[in-house]
Amino acid sequence: MTDSLLRHDWTLDEIEALLDLPFNDLMFRAQSLHRERFDPNQIQMSSLLSIKTGACAEDCGYCSQSAKYDSGLEAEKLMPLEDVVKAADAAKQKGASRFCMGAAWRNPTDKNLQRVIEMVEAVNGMGMETCLTLGMLSEQQAERLRDAGLDYYNHNLDTSPEFYGEVITTRTFDDRLQTLSHVRDAGINVCSGGILGMGESRRDRASMLRELVNLPKHPESVPINMLVKIEGTPLSQVEDLDPLEFVRTIAVARILMPNSYVRLSAGRGEMSDEMQALCFLAGANSIFYGERLLTTDNPEADRDRALLERLGMKTEALVETEVKAAKTPCQKAQAV
Numbered sequence: 001m002t003d004s005l006l007r008h009d010w011t012l013d014e015i016e017a018l019l020d021l022p023f024n025d026l027m028f029r030a031q032s033l034h035r036e037r038f039d040p041n042q043i044q045m046s047s048l049l050s051i052k053t054g055a056c057a058e059d060c061g062y063c064s065q066s067a068k069y070d071s072g073l074e075a076e077k078l079m080p081l082e083d084v085v086k087a088a089d090a091a092k093q094k095g096a097s098r099f100c101m102g103a104a105w106r107n108p109t110d111k112n113l114q115r116v117i118e119m120v121e122a123v124n125g126m127g128m129e130t131c132l133t134l135g136m137l138s139e140q141q142a143e144r145l146r147d148a149g150l151d152y153y154n155h156n157l158d159t160s161p162e163f164y165g166e167v168i169t170t171r172t173f174d175d176r177l178q179t180l181s182h183v184r185d186a187g188i189n190v191c192s193g194g195i196l197g198m199g200e201s202r203r204d205r206a207s208m209l210r211e212l213v214n215l216p217k218h219p220e221s222v223p224i225n226m227l228v229k230i231e232g233t234p235l236s237q238v239e240d241l242d243p244l245e246f247v248r249t250i251a252v253a254r255i256l257m258p259n260s261y262v263r264l265s266a267g268r269g270e271m272s273d274e275m276q277a278l279c280f281l282a283g284a285n286s287i288f289y290g291e292r293l294l295t296t297d298n299p300e301a302d303r304d305r306a307l308l309e310r311l312g313m314k315t316e317a318l319v320e321t322e323v324k325a326a327k328t329p330c331q332k333a334q335a336v
Contacts, residue, residue: 008214010256015206015213018252023244027282030251033258034283043308044098044261044286045315046131047091051119052078052103052112058135060158061167061234062195062227078103081118088123095315096289099123100131100154106171107136117148124149131191131221136171136179142186152221153183154191160207163200167235180215189220193265196249197227197241205249213256221286222253222260226267243271247278254283261286273307280311 018026034040056063088099101119108116113134120130131152132145145153157176158164164173183190194208212219226246229236253262263286264271264279271279289304308314 006218006259007256008216008218010210010213012203012206012210015210015252015256016203018255019202019206019248023248026248026251027278030254030283031281034254034285037258038285040280040285041311041313042285042316043280043313044263045096045289046098046100046263046286047088047094047096047289048100048102049079049084049087049091050104051084051101051116052105056104057106058170059168060170062198062230063233078112078115081115081122084119085122085126088126088128091289092126092128094289096128097316098129098131098152100133100152100288102133102154103135105135107138108134108141110141113141113144117144120145120148120150124151133191136175137182139182139185142179142182142188146186146188150188152189152191154221154223155179155183156193156195156223156225157208157211158194159198159200160204161211162207163198163204167198177211184215184217190215190217191221191223192219193221193223193225193253193263195225195227195266196246197238197267198235199238202245205245206252209249209253209256212253218257218260220260221263222257223263223265223286224250224253224284225265226270228266228270243275244278247275247282250279250284251282263287273310276307277311280313 021029031040084101091099101116101123103112103116105112116132116134120132123130129151130149131154132150133154136155137145137153142153155176157173159167161173180190180192192212194205194212196205200208212222224246226241227235227238229238250262250264253260262284264276264284265288268276268287287304
């Protein structure tokens, strides 16, 4: 499907109708579409590192890094460059093809941005894709990151415009859209998704997906997070989301944005292997790798490898390595 055939005019009722489909019909439709665009047995693997933790001025109701909540998290300064490079190398050795770095800022200062740019340049030099999540960006800051060679910028919408004020009051939904616009205008790939299970309705989930799919260009990466309940935050006691509702949302994201990578992000530690397998069947084809996602636990690397092996799935990085190894000397010469 070419970009000219992708839709950017989905209505809320249309997306709700997809979420309302019988589960088997929805899964069949999502998996069929997924197979047209991707190898259904390949997973893109990213690694996420918190390069600056805690003391954030925002009041996001799900986040342990907010200075407004007593979550027991110790604030840390921006990580030294050499430690970031060491972590990126370890992630690469374990199969990650993209290295994501997150800092708990409302928005970075130009001085801090320069230090992060040095990290981007170093990780790029290792042959890995780079992704950042630093909060809001100005137009000029986005351009500086583009010039540094940044591949992706993550800035989630989190939830629907209608429910947004129930979760965050220190920045607006339009603020988030403006940052995404700056990133896109700078020519950086957009990584944007949301968090499920914060007490929102199914219509809210449809509304969030509508905002993503009706952007001028679909995000190249769409992380779908399951709320991780953290003691001390306002959302720590919210009712659990039905796992099948989460899978439904993955499937609809795949249908709406067929060329995008749909990533299982936060919350995988609380998901059974069977739930993750259903998410892959629904069209999820990217995961975060490693034991930590910023400040929350993530399935251990051995568990991830074992699950992918049980499902007969491989990481994109492994497939690329196997393809290179399989080339004969003649084929390699021809490729050159």
